[in-house]
Amino acid sequence: xxxxxxxxxxxxxxxxxxxxxxxxxxxxxxxxxxxxxxxxxxxxxxxxxxxxxxxxxxxxxxxxxxxxxxxxxxxxxxxxxxxxxxxxxxxxxxxxxxxxxxxxxxxxxxxxxxxxxxxxxxxxxxxxxxxxxxxxxxxxxxxxxxxxxxxxxxxxxxxxxxxxxxxxxxxxxxxxxxxxxxxxxxxxx
Amino acid sequence: xxxxxxxxxxxxxxxxxxxxxxxxxxxxxxxxxxxxxxxxxxxxxxxxxxxxxxxxxxxxxxxxxxxxxxxxxxxxxxxxxxxxxxxxxxxxxxxxxxxxxxxxxxxxxxxxxxxxxxxxxxxxxxxxxxxxxxxxxxxxxxxxxxxxxxxxxxxxxxxxxxxxxxxxxxxxxxxxx
Numbered sequence: 229x230x231x232x233x234x235x236x237x238x239x240x241x242x243x244x245x246x247x248x249x250x251x252x253x254x255x256x257x258x259x260x261x262x263x264x265x266x267x268x269x270x271x272x273x274x275x276x277x278x279x280x281x282x283x284x285x286x287x288x289x290x291x292x293x294x295x296x297x298x299x300x301x302x303x304x305x306x307x308x309x310x311x312x313x314x315x316x317x318x319x320x321x322x323x324x325x326x327x328x329x330x331x332x333x334x335x336x337x338x339x340x341x342x343x344x345x346x347x348x349x350x351x352x353x354x355x356x357x358x359x360x361x362x363x364x365x366x367x368x369x370x371x372x373x374x375x376x377x378x379x380x381x382x383x384x385x386x387x388x389x390x391x392x393x394x395x396x397x398x399x400x401x402x403x404x405x406x407x408x409x410x411x412x413x414x415x416x417x
Numbered sequence: 418x419x420x421x422x423x424x425x426x427x428x429x430x431x432x433x434x435x436x437x438x439x440x441x442x443x444x445x446x447x448x449x450x451x452x453x454x455x456x457x458x459x460x461x462x463x464x465x466x467x468x469x470x471x472x473x474x475x476x477x478x479x480x481x482x483x484x485x486x487x488x489x490x491x492x493x494x495x496x497x498x499x500x501x502x503x504x505x506x507x508x509x510x511x512x513x514x515x516x517x518x519x520x521x522x523x524x525x526x527x528x529x530x531x532x533x534x535x536x537x538x539x540x541x542x543x544x545x546x547x548x549x550x551x552x553x554x555x556x557x558x559x560x561x562x563x564x565x566x567x568x569x570x571x572x573x574x575x576x577x578x579x580x581x582x583x584x585x586x587x588x589x590x591x592x593x594x
Binding site: 245249261262277377379407 | 424425429458459462463464466471479484486487488490
């Protein structure tokens with residue numbers, strides 16, 4: 229898979245548009261998923277996804293090592309999402325009601341739970357996490373999402389965020405501490 | 418090891434990125450300190466919950482449409498980039514152009530100087546030049562008509578007697594008198 233991606237990236241760098249389309253198909257779900265976790269609504273996640281691929285198209289010449297394409301994609305998506313969060317800060321965004329969204333356009337917890345009580349608990353926990361995460365500064369929030377939700381290694385997060393690994397560790401520690409404090413009653417159970 | 422110190426390392430302990438000595442130290446501390454143990458458990462629950470968070474799936478139709486939209490948006494980009502490159506100010510090109518202009522200016526200056534010097538020399542050898550500079554009180558060596566007129570003729574074309582001084586001009590024969 230990685231070799232295939234590296235080959236597609238090289239072809240794309242030589243001007244092959246079909247290779248670019250293939251790369252969009254491979255990464256579209258990952259980019260949308262990451263974007264949604266940062267911006268928390270479909271409209272902005274869609275904007276981040278589109279703009280990420282347009283920017284990749286424009287800047288592919290800057291990528292010296294095709295094997296780092298995934299980090300390159302994540303970096304562009306994360307930076308754009310952070311910029312969007314900063315733009316939206318202080319501005320009231322009219323969030324559509326859950327019932328108005330196509331399907332279930334919201335974050336979920338992956339565990340398949342049938343017990344209604346547990347389902348409600350999960351929903352409340354998720355809402356509390358989202359609320360607490362929204363109060364984090366954008367870079368701390370992005371670090372937390374990339375490492376703790378997306379499961380990327382600190383080294384890769386550092387590459388994506390363009391900062392030293394020590395900064396990743398520090399941001400992660402601060403973000404987790406803030407969340408632990410705000411989610412105290414849920415986490416103690 | 419202080420309480421604060423172990424708290425800071427809980428994340429790395431959980432991620433398994435500490436060296437074996439540090440791992441063993443944290444292990445020992447967690448067994449002994451209830452406060453740290455509670456903190457570590459909260460962290461473990463938090464990270465486990467975060468790992469379970471999933472984004473929504475807007476559906477295949479959305480993702481197919483996304484590919485089409487991106488394809489449309491990237492269609493004219495190569496042409497735009499080529500146009501931008503051709504219009505862009507490039508310092509290297511500007512430096513090269515400046516060097517060529519300086520060389521050109523130097524060549525023109527040299528040509529002009531060469532022309533001026535040769536013109537000066539030519540004028541120095543002409544009669545009018547001699548008269549003009551004589552009239553203006555120029556103190557240099559004047560070229561006299563005898564130097565350039567054929568032997569036996571004065572400036573007005575009159576014959577000069579062999580006895581007369583060659584340098585003496587016969588004014589009576591001058592045109593216009």
